[in-house]
Amino acid sequence: MPFAHRGVGVSGADRERWDARHAAVGPGAPMPPDGLRGRLELLPGGASPTDRGGLPGGGRALDVACGRGAVAVWLAQRRFAVDAVDVSATGLAAARTLAESERVAVRFLEADLDAGLPVAGPYDLVVCQRYRDPTLYPALAAALAPGGLLVLTVLSEVGDEGGRFRAPAGELAGAFPQLETLDHREGGGEATLLARRP
Ligand SMILES: C[S@@+](CC[C@H](N)C(=O)[O-])C[C@H]1O[C@@H](n2cnc3c(N)ncnc32)[C@H](O)[C@@H]1O
Numbered sequence: 001m002p003f004a005h006r007g008v009g010v011s012g013a014d015r016e017r018w019d020a021r022h023a024a025v026g027p028g029a030p031m032p033p034d035g036l037r038g039r040l041e042l043l044p045g046g047a048s049p050t051d052r053g054g055l056p057g058g059g060r061a062l063d064v065a066c067g068r069g070a071v072a073v074w075l076a077q078r079r080f081a082v083d084a085v086d087v088s089a090t091g092l093a094a095a096r097t098l099a100e101s102e103r104v105a106v107r108f109l110e111a112d113l114d115a116g117l118p119v120a121g122p123y124d125l126v127v128c129q130r131y132r133d134p135t136l137y138p139a140l141a142a143a144l145a146p147g148g149l150l151v152l153t154v155l156s157e158v159g160d161e162g163g164r165f166r167a168p169a170g171e172l173a174g175a176f177p178q179l180e181t182l183d184h185r186e187g188g189g190e191a192t193l194l195a196r197r198p
Pocket of ligand 1: 085
């Protein structure tokens with residue numbers, strides 16, 4: 001799991017490490033964001049690919065540190081216009097392959113998030129899961145459209161041993177005072193926040 005070194009940028013070794021990790025696993029499959037499991041009714045536009053009867057879905061979505069594109073493609077299947085960012089060219093290549101095989105369009109962007117969010121929004125949905133950079137939290141909130149939903153899942157010290165890459169207890173609960181919290185869970189080594197911009 002990466003950590004923030006803003007101004008320095010992700011190192012070549014880190015990038016290669018992520019490329020190797022993405023290369024080591026087989027083809028992925030579209031998946032809903034972990035944080036929305038059991039809460040799919042919160043998804044802007046509805047959860048089903050057919051909820052909109054073929055019309056554009058919940059609007060614009062952003063997947064931050066999208067990895068192999070499972071969430072980005074799942075959202076595109078629900079007719080979101082999806083931007084998806086990651087630093088790993090290997091991860092993004094797998095993501096593009098998944099999007100092609102599922103016949104959906106996603107705008108994939110190769111970018112180092114240590115330099116900040118490379119897109120401005122506004123987005124109706126911002127997802128960031130298993131990538132933690134607290135310095136990015138204000139930009140995630142600012143990228144939301146009014147009424148937009150943030151779905152954030154990070155590794156947590158709660159229910160785990162701790163370590164510098166994990167969020168301390170209460171980090172997500174306190175990090176977004178400008179948003180309305182819909183759900184906050186910590187435990188089992190993970191923390192999740194669902195929050196809406198008023
Ligand atoms: C644990 S994976 C999570 C991927 C995806 N969000 C998921 O839930 O499956 C972390 C992702 O962060 C990406 N990443 C790490 N450092 C990054 C950085 N500085 N900028 C952009 N992406 C980065 C990695 O390439 C990797 O795809």
